[in-house]
Amino acid sequence: SQQGEEDPQALSIQEGENATMNCSYKTSINNLQWYRQNSGRGLVHLILIRSNEREKHSGRLRVTLDTSKKSSSLLITASRAADTASYFCATEGSGGSNYKLTFGKGTLLTVNP
């Protein structure tokens, strides 16, 4: 079953602009993670935010988590053409999931030079 749902499905911006992607989920979680996938390749882990955290930064990435609304957002600041990729949120459910993650369908980000 799909837990996370990203919004929007596709986003096109100009280089230098900020990109915001959102993720909603349905059940309680231990943590939420964001991954990036370049076309035709495997996924690469970007950032993890735990259920007791509200905001986390890593370089040009900022992630927020609102457990009351069961939602998260990923902000990429000062975007570059090399940021063009699909971005997925993934949730690790609470209650002994053996570290399974449930992935959303992804947001395709295009950064135009």
Added chain:
Amino acid sequence: DVKVTQSSRYLVKRTGEKVFLECVQDMDHENMFWYRQDPGLGLRLIYFSYDVKMKEKGDIPEGYSVSREKKERFSLILESASTNQTSMYLCASSSPGTSGYNEQFFGPGTRLTVL
């Protein structure tokens, strides 16, 4: 750096063939996963393994089986390939580490076409 390798980047098989997809990780991770990725459907978990010889079904196990005889290797088996199994297959591994929170490390993927 963790490295997860998959035996083939591209594979073409015929309907009814038995297909083996191999995945190897070099970081002594306990957990290994097989996903398939299809346009509009995202990543769906087929099977995962949290220890040698241990396996659990994911969301879409039908038509697939797995084998984990050694910690570093996790194989996905299509007993009798069908055209609806044409997809991108992604392997991943993870380990809880000292923090107890673990991210997954992915291989490059195998694009399987079943004719």
